[in-house]
Each structure stands twice: as C-alpha cells, then as structure tokens.
Amino acid sequence: MATIEKDSVTGQSTTGHEWDGIKELNTPLPKWWVYVFWATVVWAIGYWIAMPAWPTVNGYTKGVLGYSSRADLDNELALQKAGRAAWLSKIEAAELDAIEKDKDLLRYAMAGGKIAFGENCGACHGTGGVGVAGAYPTLADDEWIWGGTLADIEQTIKFGIRSTHAETRVSEMPKFGADGLLKPEQIAAVSDYVVSMASRAPAKGSPGEAVYVENCAVCHGEDGSGQAALGAPALNNQIWLFKTAKASAKDMVAAQVNAPKHGSMPAWADRLDPTTIKMLAVYVHNLGGGK
C-alpha cells in the first residue's frame, strides 16, 4: 500500500514507493515525455513491419520495404566498378611507359597495383616488395634476376618463372658439385672468389678465378654482373637471394654451386586481366628499383 507523505525538508510529496525504508520524492515528469516514449514504441513496431527485423528458423522477416544492406553494398560496388571503368580502359589502351609519364594514370596505376599486389603477390614478396631473405627476392631494390624494365617485369608477371605456362621464363644452373662437375676444393675456391667479387674486390689471380671464368662466367659474366635474359643473377654485389641471416656468404655460395636452389613463380596471365597486370608492373617498377 502506497502512502504519499509530505517530506518535511523540501515540502515535496513522495511517490509513495518505499524500498527498505528509502523513499523517493515525487518530481513529476511532464506527460508529453511519456507520450514520446509510447511514440518510440509505436515507431519500433512500425520498424519491424517496414524493415528486416526478426530472425526466423530459416532466415529473417524481410520487411515490407524490402530493404537490404547487402543489396545496398552490391549497388555501391557496382557504382564503384562503373566509376573505375573509365580509368581502367585508359590504362588498358596505354603503353606501359606512357602510363608512367601521365601523372594521373601513374597515380591510379600505383593505387590499383598496390591493391592487386597485396592480394596476389604480397604473400611471397611481402608488403611493399620487401621480400623474404633466402626465399623470395626483394622487389624494392635495384637488382633484378630476370630484368627490371617495365617490359621485363610485365613478362615475368604474365608468364611466371619456371611455371607451367608455355612461355614461362626458365633456366637451370648445373649441379656442379652433386653431378661431379667440380671437385670440393674447386667449389671452395670459387666460393671465395665470388665472395671477393661481391665485395667489389675480386681476388685476381686466385685459383677460384680460374674456376669461375671456366664454369660460371658464361652466364654470370666475367665481372659477375649477371645476365637477365638467362635469369643469372649478378654476383658482384651484396644482394643475395638465398642467403639467410644464419649462413655465411661463402657457405651459401658453396651450397648453391653444389646443388642450386631455383626460385619459381606462377604465371598470372590466366588469373589476372591484362590491365591489372599492367598496373602491377607499374607498381613494382616504382617500388624503388625499376630500370
């Protein structure tokens, strides 16, 4: 039973409710506020009817307006795609170096290439073409095994390296040690020589030089500058593909001469459209080391 009392301090009456001896002063709320509350309830019911609201066993109530946020997303994506079409057709029509010369096209190709790179290439080559030491080459530096011009890069992306594509880039270095072409001491000597070459101070007249000239120079060049057409990397710098932090340069070179590891890369021509491959080529070319 609620008894309304007058509070002696404020002169205000209580609501008549009591909880463990605690009473509450009655400060009445305006009635319209209550009406607003009921209005929100009515609104909510209207919302259930108009909009997707309740889960059912097999789905949900669709609402009479038939609104769907997924349809909204599809529409927006379609709009985005339509907006892109103008740019993409320009890129499709333009030569690779013309793209680089046009500021707007370059910016668009770089942005599009960055996304395509993240989706397709980043898994091996890393974000920004950072590469993985001992496995996948860095694309941000200026050493290119198969060439670093726009056309070279595009061809590599299209057909891959040692891939299943008919036009793939392919080459194989002989297993000088495993197949008995060189003796262990010759391998040690040539490894020493290659390391000295990489430091830009080739040990002229050393026994290793003779082995190198006879066996390696035909592909890697007399001065070790490599040959992109054959996928023979330059040896006269400190950039090694298969060197990890643990191994020394000499051990790595010796292992490579003995039984070489060969990198491979899939061909993307069948998976990506030519425009995307173009944007990828421009992007990779501008990662820092394009020739």
Next chain:
Amino acid sequence: MATPKIDPSLKLSSPGGDGPLYAETVIIHPRTVKGTFRNWKWAAMIVLLGIYHIGPFLRWDRGPDAPDQAILADLTGQRGYFFFLEIWPQEVYYLTGLLFIAAVALFFMSAVAGRIWCGFFCFQTVYTDLFVLVERWVVGDRAKRMALDRAPWTAAKVGRKAAVNAIWLLISLSCGVGFTLYFGDAPTMLVDIFSFREDIAVYGTIAIVGGCCFLLAGYAREQVCLYMCPYSRFQSAMFDEHSLIVTYEEWRGEPRKPARKGEGFEDRGHCIDCKMCVTSCPTGIDIREGIQMGCIGCALCIDACDSMMDRMGLPRGLITWDSTTNQEARARGEPTRIRLVRLRTIIYTVILLAVGGLMVASLATRHTTEVNVLHERSPMFVQLSDGSIRNGYVLKISNMIREDRVYDLSVAGLEGARLSVVGGVSNVASAELAIPPDSIGTFNVFVTVPRDKAGGKRSPLSFNLRETSKGEVARVESLFAAPDK
C-alpha cells in the same frame, strides 16, 4: 500498489502537492506587454533573424575557382569558408575554440547579467516569440487565445487554428531552408529547392530543421527550456549575489493586496496582486516566488509590473533587474552599487582573453602549407646493388591557397643523401614538386644514402620545403633507417 491520487492543480513552479507521477502540461498564453525590455526583444528578434537569413547571401570574392559565398560549409569540397578564412577539415579545432569561447562567454554573460542569452538571444526564445506574435495576429491576446482553446470545435475555431499553424509552417520552412543555404551556393540552391531539383538530403534537412522549429517553437515552447535545455539546471552555479537578475522586491511588495480606490499604500506592500507578471511570463512562472529554474530572464514581467506601477502612481521597479545584494541594501535603505569586477568575472575575462588571443595568434600565423611525412615501413630500408641504403617516404603536402605553387624539396641530416621522386626526377640533391591550387599533393620519395654515411639503425632526417615564389618554408622531422652497424 494503489495509484496515487492526482492533483490537477500541480504546477511545475510549486512541486510538492500530492502530485501525480506525470505532470499535466499547462498551455501558457503569455499576455502582450509594452515597455523597454519588450522593445529590446523585438530589436533582438529582427537583428538575429535578419543575420540568419541574410547570412548565406553575403558574397566574398576568393578568385575564379573558389566559391564566392562569405559563410559556407562546403561538405562535398571539405572546406569551411568564413569571409577571409578558409578552413580545412584538419583545422576543425578552430571550431572547438569557437565553441569554447561561446560557452565561456555564456557563463560570463550569466555572471554579469543573468540569463540574458535565454531571454533575448536564444533561437528557442526568438522563434517562440515570433510564433506567439502570429497567434496574437490571428486569434488575439491571451484572453482570446484561452477562450479559443476552451471553445468547442466549430468551423471558425478550426479555421483560426489552421491559419495559425499554416503561418507557423511557413516560418518553419524559412528556418529549415535558411539553414541549408549555409551548405551550398545560396542563390542557386534557393531556386533549386523551390523547383524541386535539389538532392533528397537537402529536403530531409529542411524537414528535420523546419519540423523541429515547428514543434519546439509552436508546441513545446517553455518545455524545451525546462526539460530539454541543461542550462536552467545549472544556472544557479553561474550566478552570485552580485549578478543582475530579474527579481521581485519582496520587502517593498509584501504584504500584497488588491488595490481599492481611495485606499492608500501606507500599511501594506506595493504589490497589488494583479498577476500581470504571471500572465505575461512566457514560461508561466510567478517571479514573486524568487529566482527559479523556469525564469529565462526575459524581463517581460518588469515591463508588465512597471506599467501597473505607473497606473497606480507608485515608483517603478517593484520587479527589477538587480542583484540580490542591492535588494538587501535597498531594503535597509542603504545605497546600492553594481559590482561588475568580481573574482568570477575576472576569471571568465582572463579565460576569454587567453583563448581568444590564442585563436587570433594561431589564425594570424596560420601556415598555408602543411606537410606530412610518412616513413615507409615495409621495407624499412633497402640495400641497393652498389651497397647504398635507400628509404621510402610518402610526402603529403597541402597547398592551402588558391594558386599553383612549386616547392623545392631537400633533406638534411645525412651527408650524401640523394632524392628520387616516383614519376619525377631521380638521384638529385633537391627536387621541385608542383601542387595545384587548394589541394594536397602526394609524392612517393626515395632517399638514398651511401652505406658508410647511412648511420645506425635510426638516424634523424629532416625534410625541408621551400615555396619557390614567396619563400615560405616548412620543415618536418623524420628518420632514416639502415642496417644495424
């Protein structure tokens, strides 16, 4: 639990009856008064509504490629224009400063002269005043409006009410349209709005702003001040005993008694209990009960009371704009004085001057170039075939004026550093970067340093920009990463 008994006489200004849990809304029909404060209120209404509606049509020449509207919030272009100022989105802190100044100015105003903002300048007050004026034109003054409310729903009543609401709707429409004009080119927008060529969002905004105007000024009125606006709830913290507020001189007015012809005022108070002050109050309170939440400080009760005092031949100012200290002094027959310089007002003034000065200083020294340098983190650095180390950076340069500008970029901190810009020059000591007017230029920049000069894991590197025509300089500190030595 039984429902508490409902007392229909319960009023907000006198809580404490054996009240219901929900207060019945009493429709307030304020009586029209004439007098000084009423004139000030008319003047404030004309000036404020004038500024609001003329504002979007003011022009300000900014050159051929920029909008010429003096006050414009360009949402799609992401710029704010205010006469000579053009604000970029990242400078929205100017708005924060402005809002802060507005808040402190409100406190200052209240400390000096009570709720003059509420009583004279608040848009709720201005529009309510205007809406009441419409009712007076169409229906009549307080007594006629109350009579019409009580009257049965005849065709005449429906006609009157419809006319009032129609005029209210027109005013609300002008309020909503006026608001949207600040967000686009006003003259073209105005034509587009009324020829139904505008975006649906514009009509939505007009409906929301206009609808709020209609509901709040037409029907909610003082309920907004009492229940929606927080200010009434903390006003007592803003006042002190020297603040000038609307007060009733109780010492002079009481005991109140209706006036009779031939009777003098010797043994009684000057208040004749005519209730003019109550009936003229737009929030329906009785000022004779003292300062209270419902009083918005509009001073119409002063005008009302003064006119009665004149008629009675009594001195004006039974209800007056005065401080409580002065009230007490006057009751004792002592001289009164207005104290404006008090700790409270000094503190507010200092804060206002400090923040205002800070804003003026930052506006005066505002750069028209802003540079951000992001150091590429993948890869942190790259070793080139000749052994040198290269780092990548993304430079975002904001050219915040409406002219083409060329910046000369160079780096300092590492000897032998060379620059390459993607899509531009390569291997140079300094590069020229061109940025179109009023836009942000984004550049991928490579810095190459010979191996022996590259320093340790991290070396400081600063990017220096010099605007080539006027020589404005900007400098951003970044770092250069290299293999650990």
